Structures are given as structure tokens and as C-alpha cells.
Amino acid sequence: MKYGYLAVEGPHDLAFSGKLLKLHGLDRVKMKSRLDAFWLPLVPTKFPHQDDLLARMPVPPFFVSTTHSIAVHVVGGDSKLSVTIKDSLDVLYTRSEPPLTGLGVLLDADKNPPAKRHSELSQELGATTYPIPLTFPLKPGAVSSAPTHCGVFVLPDNQSRGTLEALLLECAKSIYPTLERAARTYVDLASGAVELVKGDRKDLDKPSGHDKAMVACIAAVLRPGKAIQVSIQDNRWLDPPLARFPRIAAIDDFFVSLFEL
Numbered sequence: 001m002k003y004g005y006l007a008v009e010g011p012h013d014l015a016f017s018g019k020l021l022k023l024h025g026l027d028r029v030k031m032k033s034r035l036d037a038f039w040l041p042l043v044p045t046k047f048p049h050q051d052d053l054l055a056r057m058p059v060p061p062f063f064v065s066t067t068h069s070i071a072v073h074v075v076g077g078d079s080k081l082s083v084t085i086k087d088s089l090d091v092l093y094t095r096s097e098p099p100l101t102g103l104g105v106l107l108d109a110d111k112n113p114p115a116k117r118h119s120e121l122s123q124e125l126g127a128t129t130y131p132i133p134l135t136f137p138l139k140p141g142a143v144s145s146a147p148t149h150c151g152v153f154v155l156p157d158n159q160s161r162g163t164l165e166a167l168l169l170e171c172a173k174s175i176y177p178t179l180e181r182a183a184r185t186y187v188d189l190a191s192g193a194v195e196l197v198k199g200d201r202k203d204l205d206k207p208s209g210h211d212k213a214m215v216a217c218i219a220a221v222l223r224p225g226k227a228i229q230v231s232i233q234d235n236r237w238l239d240p241p242l243a244r245f246p247r248i249a250a251i252d253d254f255f256v257s258l259f260e261l
Helices: 011-022 037-042 078-092 114-126 164-175 177-190 209-222 228-234 246-259
Strands: 002-008 062-064 068-074 102-108 149-155
Touching: 002 011, 002 078, 002 246, 011 062, 011 068, 011 102, 011 164, 011 228, 011 246, 037 068, 037 078, 068 078, 078 102, 078 114, 102 114, 102 246, 114 149, 149 164, 149 246, 164 177, 164 209, 164 246, 177 209, 209 228
Parallel strands: 002 068, 002 102, 102 149
Antiparallel strands: 062 068
């Protein structure tokens, strides 16, 4: 069995990653009794976690095939990435365990250019002592050839500013063109609404605010009343051949190299 660990920022990134992994035959593990024993140290045994009744239990979803077992850990923000990775490795490697085939990070470039995001994170990860040796490449999107492959992919394409939503909208233009046009028209009109006060516009006025609002509009039609990640998981956003759109294929190829899929 080949084991992989992927840290992502939020639930949309999780749903997107899980959709790509499914194309390689990996399905999400639903029952603890079916979880590979390698991952059991990452499963909390007490509730509530750290006495917080409102916090989500910090257990990563796991995806498995006959050859691979991969954890996708939602860390809730880039400031927690290196700490979460170190804590996970600390509990996984308390005994003699097989090394991870790959360890990766998927994050976006909403606020800073991809090169800056990659440089800052790589320096932070490189300055931390891990239970197993980790060597990260100098460029975003690259994968090291070390025994545990390491890499950081900065959405949307390691070069442009933006987020996952930019990629989802590329797919929507092809698979849901009417919904994409309608969402664009609605968000453009709504963004000029005079009744929106400063607090109402806080998220919309962010660099990727319009993209996120458009994806939310499309998802609301596809899965009314449900979270966006449910639509990413259940609908045809990434169905073949959409997964081979150049910028999405680059992420898929990153996973293939990272985890030896």
C-alpha cells in the first residue's frame, strides 16, 4: 500500500481533490472499521476536541483504492499548514511505520502571487524538524524525487493570482454554459446594488469575490440549499474530459507524481 498526505485550506479544496482522486479509482472511506490502521493515530478519540463544542472534529477524510491510501487534511487556513503537517507526522510516526509515498500542499494565491506563497510556505516547512525527512522543491507545482515526494501546488496554476473558483468557472463555461452566463450577469448586477453597505460587501469586494459568488450561484441551482462542496462532489464540474483542461490537468498530474498514482 502507498500512503499519501495532502494538506488543503478549505472544504472546497477537499471536494475538488477528492473528485480528482476518484478519477484514479480512490473512494472516500466512510467507516472507521474499514480505515487502514496506518491512519488511526489521526482519528480523535474524545469529543469535544480541546473542549470546543463548536469546532469540527479534526479528522481528515481518507481516500482508498487497492493500491493507495490518501488522507486529505483540511487545515482551515494557510497559517495552520505547517503546524498541522508537523502535528500529523508526529502522531503517525511514533513507531516504526512505512514512509509516506508523497506529502503535498494545495493552497491558493488570492492575496499574494504564487511565487511568494510558495516561498514563504517552503521556508516555514523547511525550518521545521519532522519525524521523516522532507525536501520541498524550489518551484510551485514541482515534486521532489526524495523517498517521500514533496510538493506545493498554488492555485489556480502556480503563476496567476486567484483561487480554485477560477478553475471551476472554466469548467462551468463548458459543462454548464447557461448557468455560467446567468451567474455572471447576476453577480455583475448585484455588485452594483445600492442597498449593499460596507459590511455586506466585505467578501464580495475581495480579489476573488466575484468568482466565488458566481460559483455559489451555479451550485445553488445544482444543489439548492446545500453547501458548495456538495455540488463539487456530486455534480459534473470535473467529469471527463473536463479534468484534462490544461490548468486542471496540471493539478491532476501533480497528484500523479506526488502519490505515484
